[in-house]
Amino acid sequence: MAIEWYLVLSALLFSVGAGGVLVRRSPLVVLLCLELMLNAGSLALISFSRSIGNEDGHVFALVVMVVAACEVVVGLGLIVAMFRRRLPLNIDEMRELRG
Amino acid sequence: MSATTFGWLVVGFPLLGSIVIALGHRAWPGKVAGLIGTAAIGAAFLSSLGAFAALLDQPIEERQLTSALWDYGSAVGLDINLGILVDPLAVVMCLVVTGVSTLIHLYSVAYMGSDRGYARFFSYLNFFVFSMLLLILAGNFVLLIVGWAFVGFASYALISFWYRRETATKAGMKAFVINVVGDIGLVLAAFLIFRELGTFDYLTVFEEARSQFDTNDGTVVAICLLLLVGAFAKSAQIPFHTWLPDAMEGPTPVSALIHAATMVTAGVYLIARAHPLFELAPTAADIAAFVGLATLIVAATIALVVTDLKRIIAYSTMSQIGYMIVGVSIGAYTAGIFHLMTHAFFKALLFMAAGSVIAAMAGRQNIDGMSGFRRAMPFTSLVLIVGALALAGFPGMSGFFSKDEILVFAAERGGMYWIFAIGGYAAAFLTAFYAFRIGFRVVTGEPCDEARELERGHLVHGEHSNPATGEKEDTEVGFPGPEHHIAERAFPMRVAMGALAVLSIIGGVIQIPGVSAGMEHFLEGTFEESELFHIVPSEGSAYLGLLAGGAMAIAGIALAYLLYVRRPGATLGLRDRARGVHDFLFNRWFFDELIDAVIYRPAIRTGRFANEVVERVVVDGIVNATTGAVREVGVLVRGAQSGFVRAYALLLLGGFAALALYFLVVSS
Amino acid sequence: MEEVAFFAGAIGALSGAIAVVALRNPFYSVLALVVHLVALAGLFLTLHAEFIAAAQVVVYAGAVMVLYVFVAAYVGGVEEPEFEPIAGQRILAPLLAGALFVELSIAVLGTGLKSIGGEGPTIPLGFGSPKSIGELLLERFLIAFEAASILLLVAAVGAVVLAARKRQEPPIVVEGN
Numbered sequence: 043m044a045i046e047w048y049l050v051l052s053a054l055l056f057s058v059g060a061g062g063v064l065v066r067r068s069p070l071v072v073l074l075c076l077e078l079m080l081n082a083g084s085l086a087l088i089s090f091s092r093s094i095g096n097e098d099g100h101v102f103a104l105v106v107m108v109v110a111a112c113e114v115v116v117g118l119g120l121i122v123a124m125f126r127r128r129l130p131l132n133i134d135e136m137r138e139l140r141g
Numbered sequence: 142m143s144a145t146t147f148g149w150l151v152v153g154f155p156l157l158g159s160i161v162i163a164l165g166h167r168a169w170p171g172k173v174a175g176l177i178g179t180a181a182i183g184a185a186f187l188s189s190l191g192a193f194a195a196l197l198d199q200p201i202e203e204r205q206l207t208s209a210l211w212d213y214g215s216a217v218g219l220d221i222n223l224g225i226l227v228d229p230l231a232v233v234m235c236l237v238v239t240g241v242s243t244l245i246h247l248y249s250v251a252y253m254g255s256d257r258g259y260a261r262f263f264s265y266l267n268f269f270v271f272s273m274l275l276l277i278l279a280g281n282f283v284l285l286i287v288g289w290a291f292v293g294f295a296s297y298a299l300i301s302f303w304y305r306r307e308t309a310t311k312a313g314m315k316a317f318v319i320n321v322v323g324d325i326g327l328v329l330a331a332f333l334i335f336r337e338l339g340t341f342d343y344l345t346v347f348e349e350a351r352s353q354f355d356t357n358d359g360t361v362v363a364i365c366l367l368l369l370v371g372a373f374a375k376s377a378q379i380p381f382h383t384w385l386p387d388a389m390e391g392p393t394p395v396s397a398l399i400h401a402a403t404m405v406t407a408g409v410y411l412i413a414r415a416h417p418l419f420e421l422a423p424t425a426a427d428i429a430a431f432v433g434l435a436t437l438i439v440a441a442t443i444a445l446v447v448t449d450l451k452r453i454i455a456y457s458t459m460s461q462i463g464y465m466i467v468g469v470s471i472g473a474y475t476a477g478i479f480h481l482m483t484h485a486f487f488k489a490l491l492f493m494a495a496g497s498v499i500a501a502m503a504g505r506q507n508i509d510g511m512s513g514f515r516r517a518m519p520f521t522s523l524v525l526i527v528g529a530l531a532l533a534g535f536p537g538m539s540g541f542f543s544k545d546e547i548l549v550f551a552a553e554r555g556g557m558y559w560i561f562a563i564g565g566y567a568a569a570f571l572t573a574f575y576a577f578r579i580g581f582r583v584v585t586g587e588p589c590d591e592a593r594e595l596e597r598g599h600l601v602h603g604e605h606s607n608p609a610t611g612e613k614e615d616t617e618v619g620f621p622g623p624e625h626h627i628a629e630r631a632f633p634m635r636v637a638m639g640a641l642a643v644l645s646i647i648g649g650v651i652q653i654p655g656v657s658a659g660m661e662h663f664l665e666g667t668f669e670e671s672e673l674f675h676i677v678p679s680e681g682s683a684y685l686g687l688l689a690g691g692a693m694a695i696a697g698i699a700l701a702y703l704l705y706v707r708r709p710g711a712t713l714g715l716r717d718r719a720r721g722v723h724d725f726l727f728n729r730w731f732f733d734e735l736i737d738a739v740i741y742r743p744a745i746r747t748g749r750f751a752n753e754v755v756e757r758v759v760v761d762g763i764v765n766a767t768t769g770a771v772r773e774v775g776v777l778v779r780g781a782q783s784g785f786v787r788a789y790a791l792l793l794l795g796g797f798a799a800l801a802l803y804f805l806v807v808s809s
Numbered sequence: 810m811e812e813v814a815f816f817a818g819a820i821g822a823l824s825g826a827i828a829v830v831a832l833r834n835p836f837y838s839v840l841a842l843v844v845h846l847v848a849l850a851g852l853f854l855t856l857h858a859e860f861i862a863a864a865q866v867v868v869y870a871g872a873v874m875v876l877y878v879f880v881a882a883y884v885g886g887v888e889e890p891e892f893e894p895i896a897g898q899r900i901l902a903p904l905l906a907g908a909l910f911v912e913l914s915i916a917v918l919g920t921g922l923k924s925i926g927g928e929g930p931t932i933p934l935g936f937g938s939p940k941s942i943g944e945l946l947l948e949r950f951l952i953a954f955e956a957a958s959i960l961l962l963v964a965a966v967g968a969v970v971l972a973a974r975k976r977q978e979p980p981i982v983v984e985g986n
Contacts, residue, residue, distance in 0.1 A: 043811055043812060043815045043855070046917050046918055047815065047819075048815075048852070048856070049917045050913075050914050050917055050918070051819050051822070051823070051852075053909075053910050053913035053914055053917065054823065054910055055822060055823065055826050056909075056910075056913070057906040057907065057909050057910035057913075058823075058826045058827060058830060058906070059826065059830075060794055060905075060906045060909060061830065061902050061903050061905075061906035061907075062826075062829060062830035063787075063790060064787055064790050064791050064794065064898065064902035064905075064906070065787075065830065065898070065899065065902050065903075066830065067787075067890075068835055070835045070838075070839075070877075070880065070881060070884065071829070071830075071835050071838050073877075074829050074835075074838050074839065074842050074877070075829060075830060077842060077873075078826050078829060078830075078842070078845065081845070081846065081849055081869075084849075084861075084865075085849060085852060085853075088853055088856050088858045088861060089856060091856075091858070092856045092857060092858070092932070093930075094930075095930040095932060095936075097936065097937060097941055097942060097945055098945070098949075098950075100858055100860065100861050100937060100942055100945075101942065101945050101946060101949075101950045101953065103858075103861050104861065104864060104942070104946075104957075105953055105957050107864060107865070107868060107869060108957040108960060108961060109957070109960065110869070110873070111868065111869075111872070111873050111961070111964070112960050112961060112963070112964030113964075114873050114876060114877070115876070115964045115965065115967070115968045116964055116967050116968060116971065118876060118877070118880045118968075119967065119968040119971035119972050120971060121880060121884060122880060122883065122884070122971075122972050123971050123972060125883070125884050126974075131884065132890075133785075133786050133787060134785055134786075134787070134894055134895075136784075136786060137783075137784030137785065138784065139782070139784045139786070139789075140782060140783060140784025783895070785894065785895050787895060787898060788895045788898065791895075791898060791901055791902060791905065794902075794905050794906070794909065795901070795905050797909065798905050798908045798909045798912060801909065801912040801913070801916070802908075802912055805912055805915055805916060809919075
């Protein structure tokens with residue numbers, strides 16, 4: 043398959059993930075959508091790596107995976123902490139940035 | 142020492158005195174401040190004598206000496222420096238000013254004795270004398286304006302000396318505002334002079350003017366008219382005269398010094414000094430003479446009816462200054478300056494005597510309550526009569542010679558100028574009458590209550606109140622002191638008044654027609670290129686004029702004697718029969734009301750309009766609209782700060798999409 | 810053959826993604842993501858990225874997703890209200906996401922990059938194998954490797970701190986009478 047198929051697919055997945063981040067209100071689902079975006083990025087990396095011919099993209103994708111894992115850990119920890127303190131699990135409730 | 146060195150000393154001593162007194166004004170014990178002040182002016186007088194002697198050493202053509210200390214501005218074309226001009230005219234003025242000032246300071250040492258602001262008084266008084274001398278000795282128009290403005294300030298400070306008295310502060314402000322109007326005229330004249338002639342220095346200006354301007358050239362007439370605005374404001378001529386009667390709110394020594402002998406003569410001095418310009422603009426000079434004539438008649442008529450003693454004397458001053466203005470405007474420089482000198486003597490004397498009488502009346506100034514002081518205050522009565530005789534122009538007194546010489550000169554010039562002679566003689570009759578209105582009312586007749594008390598040796602103490610409005614006052618700083626000082630009980634006052642009385646009697650000897658011409662010879666140094674100066678009336682017409690003047694004087698005194706001594710109370714009947722005329726004169730020809738309607742009210746209306754419409758609606762409107770607009774924009778922008786994270790993420794995504802679009806478009 | 814594999818993986822990934830966004834119950838979303846990840850691993854395989862594909866399945870789908878499942882079970886389903894407080898969000902979000910997709914596609918398809926528009930160079934035999942990845946990690950990208958390790962450590966400590974319960978403080982004893 044020509045590389046651009048993979049790249050267009052990656053763009054599509056990224057867009058879907060972005061739309062999901064903006065539309066969903068539960069922080070858990072937002073994190074999931076963020077995962078989507080990250081994975082789309084990884085896909086693009088792997089595709090480019092294949093089209094160039096060396097494995098730098100693979101290493102990059104591996105690091106992305108590591109970062110995603112860390113981010114998930116911290117994010118989920120936050121969600122658990124929020125749940126424990128009986129705070130509403132709704133992003134719209136967090137309006138301290140209001141000016 | 143040269144004349145100019147003396148000139149600097151003349152200016153320097155009073156300034157030094159003022160500063161020294163001011164620096165220690167809380168510390169000087171007793172009368173020390175007064176003695177320092179008097180000594181300073183005395184030193185200035187001695188320096189003036191020195192300058193006089195130094196000038197006499199010089200040949201007549203070389204009697205105009207200048208000296209400059211430093212430059213103020215030597216930028217493009219400007220030649221302003223701190224320079225004085227010592228010449229005969231200036232020296233005569235300095236002698237008069239410092240001489241009379243010394244005597245008035247001496248008088249004040251006793252008169253202001255119990256006032257809590259004693260030191261402040263002498264500091265101001267010295268500063269005033271310094272300003273006046275600066276004005277006189279200035280060698281260029283800029284320094285003249287500086288001295289002019291300082292004099293205006295000093296006058297304001299001294300009129301409002303009793304600053305807690307509202308009438309006094311109002312009078313001070315009135316004087317200052319009218320003076321500023323005059324200052325404007327003076328400054329504009331200086332601008333014009335500089336624009337046309339390129340210099341401010343007197344001697345250069347006068348030389349250039351002669352070569353540059355034709356007679357009655359529009360510019361030089363304009364310059365002279367503007368100078369006249371300044372002169373009239375300072376010398377209380379119509380229509381700028383309304384401040385002078387109100388200025389009587391100041392202490393009596395202030396009235397004597399500033400509003401009789403010195404400041405009000407500044408206008409006369411200005412015209413005499415700028416005589417080359419005025420001779421090039423006869424139109425302006427004639428206008429000046431007519432204004433002087435009008436003032437001298439109007440003021441004389443008002444002095445016939447007003448009842449406040451100091452105000453009668455103030456209107457008399459206004460009238461006599463009118464004579465001087467007429468004199469120097471028509472070219473009678475010698476006579477004009479001569480009359481300035483004699484007037485200083487007897488007017489200061491009259492004010493001093495009035496001060497003594499007012500003290501005896503416990504501060505009240507209305508002559509309706511005064512009568513018969515001849516036994517209670519013999520010295521005061523005597524000098525009062527002497528002063529009145531000099532004012533009236535009684536034959537032999539100094540005023541006799543000086544006033545009539547102006548009128549004789551007018552007649553000599555002939556033609557239109559006869560009107561000045563006729564008007565002058567008519568007013569001389571009125572002058573003699575009102576001079577003895579004061580004289581007879583105060584001195585003769587049944588002693589009033591205060592006089593009777595004084596005969597018994599007891600000086601009446603009234604309750605302290607504003608003589609004009611009757612408001613209660615205390616005697617702390619800002620109000621007159623608790624004690625009143627009369628001449629009979631204060632030696633310094635007697636010395637000063639006695640000296641002035643002697644000068645009033647013998648002062649005329651230096652310029653008796655056909656006998657002596659001391660003033661004329663001395664002033665030749667300043668006026669030698671003036672044609673008018675050299676018009677000397679023949680002895681015959683001079684004697685005729687003196688005769689007419691003497692006759693007027695005696696007639697006036699006789700009428701006063703008739704109305705006030707022979708038939709006391711007759712004037713009341715006259716007043717009732719001529720109620721209309723009396724009220725018109727008593728209300729001072731309604732000049733204050735006229736100025737109020739023509740100038741004050743429109744100005745207030747304009748100011749109110751400017752505030753309510755221009756300021757509140759337009760300016761505030763624009764400013765508030767601007768701030769309102771900014772605030773509204775802020776409110777609008779604030780709408781974007783909703784606090785919703787998802788909204789921010791949306792904006793982020795939107796921005797990113799827009800950026801990508803931009804790059805796509807650009808790269809295609 | 811390749812095309813079939815690609816489309817299978819593509820459809821799986823896409824449907825998983827859409828399901829994540831669309832499903833109401835967050836537990837179902839998690840499961841949908843798992844499907845998505847596995848499909849993605851398949852796509853990686855078609856791109857000769859064997860090691861990454863394996864790592865994707867083991868680490869991502871295996872460990873990270875299990876973590877998600879735990880938390881979803883603990884937290885439970887969150888009922889999201891129907892009402893959208895932000896005006897226009899429901900319309901603008903898909904719109905902008907779509908716009909972004911279009912732009913990226915234009916960029917990709919219209920690009921002048923030579924490497925795109927073909928299958929790419931012929932790749933050596935060990936391409937994407939653990940051996941070559943390992944060599945890269947320990948030689949060229951050693952610092953990135955070590956940094957990633959530290960990041961993992963920090964994240965772990967952070968998670969412990971975030972989720973720790975507050976200990977009860979012993980009561981303060983006051984000396985004296």
